[in-house]
Structure formats: structure tokens, C-alpha cells
Amino acid sequence: MDLVAPQLDEYLLDLARTQHPDAVLDDMEQRAREQGFPIVGRAVGRLLETQARGIGARRVMELGSGYGYSAYWFSRAVGDGGSVVCTDMDPGNARDAEGYLQRAGLWDRVRYRVGDALSGFAAESGEFDIVYCDVDKTGYPDCWRAACERIRVGGLYLCDNVLWSGRVAEPGGDANTEAIREHNRLVATDDRFVSSIVPLRDGVMIALRVG
Numbered sequence: 001m002d003l004v005a006p007q008l009d010e011y012l013l014d015l016a017r018t019q020h021p022d023a024v025l026d027d028m029e030q031r032a033r034e035q036g037f038p039i040v041g042r043a044v045g046r047l048l049e050t051q052a053r054g055i056g057a058r059r060v061m062e063l064g065s066g067y068g069y070s071a072y073w074f075s076r077a078v079g080d081g082g083s084v085v086c087t088d089m090d091p092g093n094a095r096d097a098e099g100y101l102q103r104a105g106l107w108d109r110v111r112y113r114v115g116d117a118l119s120g121f122a123a124e125s126g127e128f129d130i131v132y133c134d135v136d137k138t139g140y141p142d143c144w145r146a147a148c149e150r151i152r153v154g155g156l157y158l159c160d161n162v163l164w165s166g167r168v169a170e171p172g173g174d175a176n177t178e179a180i181r182e183h184n185r186l187v188a189t190d191d192r193f194v195s196s197i198v199p200l201r202d203g204v205m206i207a208l209r210v211g
């Protein structure tokens with residue numbers, strides 16, 4: 001199921017391209033198309049950046065970074081001296097991210113941890129302004145359980161694919177669908193957070209820590 005009508009989705013992407021032309025982004029997006037790699041895309045990328053800038057984020061933790069497309073948007077937002085810690089189990093993704101983000105002039109604020117995202121997260125100390133989740137979907141509930149304890153009050157938990165092409169609203173479903181449903185229920189029922197799902201692309205969870 002398309003959550004956003006295809007022509008409207010294309011309109012949003014075109015508009016985001018107009019706002020922010022960049023040959024590095026074009027290259028990352030072309031690669032995603034050629035390899036069928038699931039990046040968030042430009043409209044969601046812009047949403048991540050606006051959310052991060054909106055709370056003055058300086059320290060971001062990414063769980064599932066691929067070759068750095070979502071990190072591109074967070075690293076713009078955190079600015080000079082900010083930090084974006086990326087995690088990915090594939091060392092090739094980390095190497096490629098360095099190439100793209102060097103070209104974009106953003107690598108100075110990015111650090112990659114190759115390996116399991118939650119292990120990399122556990123090895124970092126302190127609280128974060130934002131934890132962003134985009135790992136394999138069965139990992140979503142545990143990512144939330146780890147993230148909700150490590151986000152400062154006033155900080156954000158952001159998570160991609162939470163509507164899973166509409167499958168979360170259909171009966172039954174596979175392990176991925178079940179895990180996303182459980183994740184969404186856990187976020188929605190945590191009194192420390194005020195949350196909302198934006199039905200952009202595949203659904204983006206935005207949860208603000210208030211207590």
C-alpha cells in the first residue's frame with residue numbers, strides 16, 4: 001500500500017530537491033535506486049534535519065546507518081563541533097559513508113561503529129539529544145527499550161518505517177510487522193514521551209521526551 005499517493009510523493013521529493021541541490025545526495029540516491037538500498041529519501045531526510053535543528057541537537061545516535069544517507073541530514077543539523085555516531089554491521093557501508101560525507105564536508109562530525117547497533121550504542125556513554133532507529137525491523141522493540149533510557153528530557157526518538165507500507169494496520173503479518181506493531185505500542189504507551197507518527201513515505205515515529 002502506498003501511504004502517500006505516488007504523484008504526491010514525487011511532488012514532495014521534487015520540492016525537497018529544489019530546496020537543497022547537492023551532487024553528493026544525487027549520487028547517494030542514484031546508488032539506492034540502482035541497488036535497491038532502503039535510504040530514507042529526501043523528504044524524510046529533510047524532516048530528520050528539521051526535527052534535529054528544532055531541538056538544537058548536538059549529539060545524535062543512529063542505529064542502522066547504511067552508507068550515511070540519513071547521517072548526512074543529521075550531521076548538517078548538529079553543526080560544527082556536533083557529533084553523529086553511526087552504526088552498521090557492514091564495514092563496506094562505513095567506508096562508503098566516509099567517501100560521501102567527506103565530499104559533502106560533513107565527515108568531521110561523524111563516527112562509525114561497525115557491528116551490531118545495540119552493542120555500539122551500549123559502548124557509548126551518556127545521554128543523546130536524538131536516537132534514530134532504522135535497523136532490521138525485528139530489532140525495533142529492543143532499540144526502543146535501549147533508546148528511551150538514553151534520550152535527554154527535551155530530546156527525540158525518531159524511527160523510520162513504522163507504518164510498514166500499511167501492514168501494521170492489517171490483521172496478522174510476519175515477524176517484521178509484529179515487531180513494528182509492538183514497537184509502536186511501546187512508544188505510544190510510555191508516559192515519559194509524547195509521540196506522533198508522520199505518514200510520510202513509510203511512516204516516521206517522532207517521540208519527544210517530556211519526563
Ligand SMILES: C[S@@+](CC[C@H](N)C(=O)[O-])C[C@H]1O[C@@H](n2cnc3c(N)ncnc32)[C@H](O)[C@@H]1O
Binds near residue numbers: 065
Ligand atoms: C534501512 S538501512 C539504513 C538506511 C539509513 N538509515 C539511511 O536512510 O540512509 C538499514 C541498515 O542497517 C544495517 N543494520 C540492520 N540491522 C542492524 C543491526 N542490528 N546492527 C547494525 N546494523 C544493522 C543494515 O546493514 C543496513 O545498512
